[in-house]
Amino acid sequence: MLNDPQNLSLTRVFWITLxxxxxxxxxRRNDLVSPLMFFLMVATLFPLxxxxxxxxxxxxxxxxxxxxxxxxTLLSMDSLFRSDFDDGSLEQxxxxxxxxxxxxxxKICAHWMISGLPLTLMAPLLAVMLFLPEQGMSAMVISLxxxxxxxxxxxxxxxGLTVGLRKGGVLISLxxxxxxxxxxxxxxxxxxxxxxxxxxxxxxxxxxxxxxxxMVLAPVAVAASLRISVSD
Amino acid sequence: xxxxxxxxxxxxxxxxxGGIIWGxxxxxxxxxxxxxxxxxYIHVPSAILAxxxxxxxxxxxxxxxxxxxxxxxxxxxxxxxxxxTLAVLALATGAIWGKPTWGTWWVWDARLTAMLILLFxxxxxxxxxxxxxxxxxxxxxxxxxxxxxxxxxxxxxxSVEWWNTLHQGSTFTVTERPKMPPEMWIPLLVMVVGFYCFxxxxxxxxxxxxxxxxxxxxxxxxxxxxxx
Amino acid sequence: MTTPLLEVxxxxxxxxxxxxxxxxxFSLNPGEIIQVEGPNGSGKTTLLRILSGLSQAFEGxxxxxxxxxxxxxxxxxxxxxxxxxxxxxKATLTPEENLRWYCALHPHTRTEGISAAxxxxxxxxxxxxPCHSLSAGQNRRVSLARLHLSDAPLWILDExxxxxxxxxxxxxxxxxxxxxxxxxxxxxxxxHELGLRDNLRQVSLGSPVEVV
Numbered sequence: 249m250l251n252d253p254q255n256l257s258l259t260r261v262f263w264i265t266l267x268x269x270x271x272x273x274x275x276r277r278n279d280l281v282s283p284l285m286f287f288l289m290v291a292t293l294f295p296l297x298x299x300x301x302x303x304x305x306x307x308x309x310x311x312x313x314x315x316x317x318x319x320x321t322l323l324s325m326d327s328l329f330r331s332d333f334d335d336g337s338l339e340q341x342x343x344x345x346x347x348x349x350x351x352x353x354x355k356i357c358a359h360w361m362i363s364g365l366p367l368t369l370m371a372p373l374l375a376v377m378l379f380l381p382e383q384g385m386s387a388m389v390i391s392l393x394x395x396x397x398x399x400x401x402x403x404x405x406x407x408g409l410t411v412g413l414r415k416g417g418v419l420i421s422l423x424x425x426x427x428x429x430x431x432x433x434x435x436x437x438x439x440x441x442x443x444x445x446x447x448x449x450x451x452x453x454x455x456x457x458x459x460x461x462x463m464v465l466a467p468v469a470v471a472a473s474l475r476i477s478v479s480d
Numbered sequence: 481x482x483x484x485x486x487x488x489x490x491x492x493x494x495x496x497x498g499g500i501i502w503g504x505x506x507x508x509x510x511x512x513x514x515x516x517x518x519x520x521y522i523h524v525p526s527a528i529l530a531x532x533x534x535x536x537x538x539x540x541x542x543x544x545x546x547x548x549x550x551x552x553x554x555x556x557x558x559x560x561x562x563x564x565t566l567a568v569l570a571l572a573t574g575a576i577w578g579k580p581t582w583g584t585w586w587v588w589d590a591r592l593t594a595m596l597i598l599l600f601x602x603x604x605x606x607x608x609x610x611x612x613x614x615x616x617x618x619x620x621x622x623x624x625x626x627x628x629x630x631x632x633x634x635x636x637x638x639s640v641e642w643w644n645t646l647h648q649g650s651t652f653t654v655t656e657r658p659k660m661p662p663e664m665w666i667p668l669l670v671m672v673v674g675f676y677c678f679x680x681x682x683x684x685x686x687x688x689x690x691x692x693x694x695x696x697x698x699x700x701x702x703x704x705x706x707x708x
Numbered sequence: 709m710t711t712p713l714l715e716v717x718x719x720x721x722x723x724x725x726x727x728x729x730x731x732x733x734f735s736l737n738p739g740e741i742i743q744v745e746g747p748n749g750s751g752k753t754t755l756l757r758i759l760s761g762l763s764q765a766f767e768g769x770x771x772x773x774x775x776x777x778x779x780x781x782x783x784x785x786x787x788x789x790x791x792x793x794x795x796x797x798k799a800t801l802t803p804e805e806n807l808r809w810y811c812a813l814h815p816h817t818r819t820e821g822i823s824a825a826x827x828x829x830x831x832x833x834x835x836x837x838p839c840h841s842l843s844a845g846q847n848r849r850v851s852l853a854r855l856h857l858s859d860a861p862l863w864i865l866d867e868x869x870x871x872x873x874x875x876x877x878x879x880x881x882x883x884x885x886x887x888x889x890x891x892x893x894x895x896x897x898x899x900h901e902l903g904l905r906d907n908l909r910q911v912s913l914g915s916p917v918e919v920v
Contacts, residue, residue: 264812275800336794344813345785405628409621413611422607426600427632430639469628476620479763
């Protein structure tokens with residue numbers, strides 16, 4: 249009675265999901281700019297609120313850029329599953345025999361490509377405005393390149409747990425910020441070490457290890473969270 | 481469980497009472513810090529317990545997720561506010577210790593900062609529990625979050641310690657404590673055990689209340705209520 | 709005696725301190741259609757969500773081909789088509805893109821059948837129109853087009869006839885009947901008077917019992 253199932257390999261399912269999310273984001277291109285503007289504005293608050301003194305800023309630059317990137321990522325996390333939840337697509341994903349963790353991983357990758365990656369590319373602009381020492385510049389970009397995917401992965405856990413709740417946005421921050429702290433510490437540590445001329449290999453290795461751990465564990469945790477959130 | 485309760489209450493009173501008196505009155509004054517160091521008799525046990533409580537919360541959550549035991553779920557839920565209170569207590573007593581010893585109410589050392597982050601983790605779990613209306617769903621979501629937190633705790637500790645060594649320099653290491661003679665650490669041990677007993681008492685009371693709340697429509701609860 | 713496709717044993721569900729149903733037992737065999745009926749708020753949607761595996765808020769057993777749904781998860785999901793309250797259709801995508809995505813999620817579907825399926829639900833010519841330009845009824849029809857695409861034997865349909873006109877309802881009823889004739893099974897809820905007569909059973913959920 250059943251036709252031969254079309255044999256979709258897991259890689260194919262991954263790509264189809266990734267393309268779908270990117271296409272959805274592209275059709276709402278105007279929404280993509282907001283996190284970037286937020287990133288820029290937050291970084292601007294520090295010279296305005298504390299001091300524009302180059303001495304202070306160049307010392308604080310690494311931390312300011314990282315904190316701003318962290319907050320901008322948090323802001324964009326709520327939209328990861330919300331639209332799918334609201335129109336019923338999430339239910340269909342949960343009812344699919346394809347592994348949910350794979351679908352989730354593809355969605356998170358798409359999310360990073362439209363949030364974390366643009367942030368990383370915009371970071372040099374902010375670094376220049378905040379007088380980050382030149383030696384620290386490449387470390388800044390690489391640390392963000394390794395760190396922002398982890399932020400998306402961990403943030404997705406928060407998004408998965410709160411997708412059924414109305415006031416999900418603020419709650420995500422509360423759940424996820426403590427978990428972001430190691431990435432923040434090592435990310436800024438990398439940049440500060442580079443700015444002082446010290447080797448950064450070790451820090452990057454740690455950031456890479458955290459990312460690897462996140463890539464393996466986070467999609468599973470997110471899948472479990474989604475099943476729990478939808479079961480209401 | 482009701483039968484064990486009185487024993488634990490007695491044990492708590494004896495151990496905590498004995499510990500407090502011994503610590504406050506009989507242990508010799510530390511040569512460096514005078515009498516103010518006695519606060520560690522509350523600070524250290526509450527810090528140890530705040531961490532153990534999180535482990536228990538995560539393990540109970542895991543049990544309730546995997547084996548679907550309701551009791552484990554309720555234990556996990558009760559742990560969150562208790563653990564948060566213990567963390568606050570540890571931080572507050574840490575501050576009280578700090579003021580006369582180092583001159584400031586707060587210092588960003590590795591252990592206090594890690595305890596603060598632990599408090600944030602507790603607050604996250606508790607907030608998630610209260611944000612979800614359906615109790616069973618709330619328990620499951622909290623369990624997932626607690627497990628994620630548990631995996632992260634070693635990473636957080638390591639990163640905070642590393643961060644601390646980077647920024648503290650070698651002025652003085654706040655976390656190091658001189659070796660304590662037996663007259664000092666025995667009452668400390670007594671206090672730690674006493675705290676564990678106190679914690680168990682509070683946990684049992686809260687879990688019992690939670691059970692009553694959940695099962696209020698079942699027959700045995702109605703009998704219990706009518707009997708009183 | 710063949711094992712029923714879907715079997716429910718002593719199902720118990722409580723929501724907001726009210727017992728929706730308890731000791732609910734029924735089974736569904738290939739070729740049968742069951743209509744779950746009851747007053748508003750009696751838990752029809754909840755029951756369907758439990759049967760499809762979306763909700764875990766129940767006690768009792770739900771068996772698929774004799775095995776519990778959680779054990780035979782992959783097999784169960786491959787054999788299931790669920791139509792719920794929410795259409796599962798993304799507004800920024802076209803009907804064709806939405807159905808392509810559905811085909812990627814479910815192995816027992818054929819992408820070649822998408823155009824025919826859309827024509828069958830009266831959306832011929834609208835394949836490339838973004839769904840936000842379509843009416844609510846048209847969006848639901850995009851979701852219903854899945855019924856023409858999928859080979860899944862078990863259909864769980866929650867109010868499939870909402871926002872569909874009379875002719876469309878008659879066509880969908882015929883589709884459901886032929887699905888059952890070919891050995892498939894359907895569980896549905898609906899407010900409409902069903903014209904189907906053969907193979908139709910009813911499971912009634914009463915008004916929820918107030919718990920003191």
